[in-house]
Amino acid sequence: KNEVEQSPQNLTAQEGEFITINCSYSVGISALHWLQQHPGGGIVSLFMLSSGKKKHGRLIATINIQEKHSSLHITASHPRDSAVYICAVSPYKGYGGSQGNLIFGKGTKLSVKP
Amino acid sequence: DSGVTQTPKHLITATGQRVTLRCSPRSGDLSVYWYQQSLDQGLQFLIQYYNGEERAKGNILERFSAQQFPDLHSELNLSSLELGDSALYFCASSVYGPPPGEQYFGPGTRLTVT
Numbered sequence: 507k508n509e510v511e512q513s514p515q516n517l518t519a520q521e522g523e524f525i526t527i528n529c530s531y532s533v534g535i536s537a538l539h540w541l542q543q544h545p546g547g548g549i550v551s552l553f554m555l556s557s558g559k560k561k562h563g564r565l566i567a568t569i570n571i572q573e574k575h576s577s578l579h580i581t582a583s584h585p586r587d588s589a590v591y592i593c594a595v596s597p598y599k600g601y602g603g604s605q606g607n608l609i610f611g612k613g614t615k616l617s618v619k620p
Numbered sequence: 621d622s623g624v625t626q627t628p629k630h631l632i633t634a635t636g637q638r639v640t641l642r643c644s645p646r647s648g649d650l651s652v653y654w655y656q657q658s659l660d661q662g663l664q665f666l667i668q669y670y671n672g673e674e675r676a677k678g679n680i681l682e683r684f685s686a687q688q689f690p691d692l693h694s695e696l697n698l699s700s701l702e703l704g705d706s707a708l709y710f711c712a713s714s715v716y717g718p719p720p721g722e723q724y725f726g727p728g729t730r731l732t733v734t
Contacts, residue, residue, distance in 0.1 A: 539723070547708055549725040550622070592663065607653055607676050608723065610663040 509533050512593050512611035519618050525580040527614045529593030532574065539608060540567050540578050541592040549592075552578070583618045590615050623647065624713050624726035632732045638699040641729045645692055645713030651675070652694040653714075653723060654686055658707040669694055701733045 510531045519525050529538070540552040553560050553567040555576075560567050564583075569576040580587055594608040623646035633639055645652050654666040656679075665678035669688035680686075683701075688694045698705060708730050712723040 541725075547730070548727050549710060549712075551722050551724065554722045594663075607665040607668050607678060608655075608663075609665070612662050 510611040516615045523583050527578045529576045531595050534598040535595040537596040538576050539594040543590040585618045588617050622724040626726035630730050641696040643694045643711035649713035651714045653712045654696050655710045656707050706733045
C-alpha cells in the first residue's frame with residue numbers, strides 16, 4: 507500500500523464546477539504539500555500546510571491531522587486549471603532519517619472542459 | 621519562474637553512458653533535493669543536500685551520485701545508464717533542511733536513454 511493515496515486518479519469537469527481532490531496518508535508528517543504539474547512537465551508548489559486551511563484565489567486546501575487526510579478544492583473551475591495535482595508529505599524527521607524530502611502520491615489528472 | 625534552474629532541458633544518450641545533470645537553487649536556499657519522475661514509478665525522492673552536506677537518501681541507485689558545491693549548485697551524476705533510467709529529473713530547493721519548508725522546483729531535465 508502506498509504511503510500517500512490520492513483520489514480520484516482522473517477527473518473530468520465542466521467549466522465552473524466545484525472540484526475536490528482527496529489525499530490520505532499513513533505516515534507521521536510535519537507538513538503536507540499540494541503541487542501542480544502542467545502538461546509541459548513543470549511543477550509548481552500550490553500549498554504547504556500542517557494544520558487547518560489555506561486559500562489562494564480559487565484554490566482551497568484543508569488538512570485533518572487526526573484523520574490523516576487532506577483535500578484540495580477548486581472553485582469555479584476553468585480550462586486553465588487542467589493539470590495533474592500531486593499530494594506530497596514531508597515525513598517526520600525520525601522517519602527513515604528524512605529531513606524534509608517528499609513522499610508523493612500518484613497524482614490526479616484534472617481536465618476541465620469549456 | 622521558481623528561480624531554480626536546471627540544465628540541460630533535454631538529454632538523449634545511449635545505454636552504458638554517463639551524464640551529469642546540473643541544478644542551481646534559488647538565491648538563499650541551502651537545501652537541494654533531487655527527484656526522479658518515471659511513467660511507472662511516479663515521483664520519487666533520490667537525495668538531499670543541505671549546505672554542501674548530504675542530508676538524506678531515498679531510492680537512489682548505486683550508479684547514481686550527487687554533490688553540492690560551495691556555491692550551492694548541485695550536480696547529479698548518472699552512470700552505466702540503462703533504458704529504465706529514462707525519466708524526468710527534477711531538482712528542488714528550499715531555505716531550510718529541517719524543519720521542511722516549501723520546495724521550489726526547477727523545470728526538470730528529460731533524460732532519454734536509447
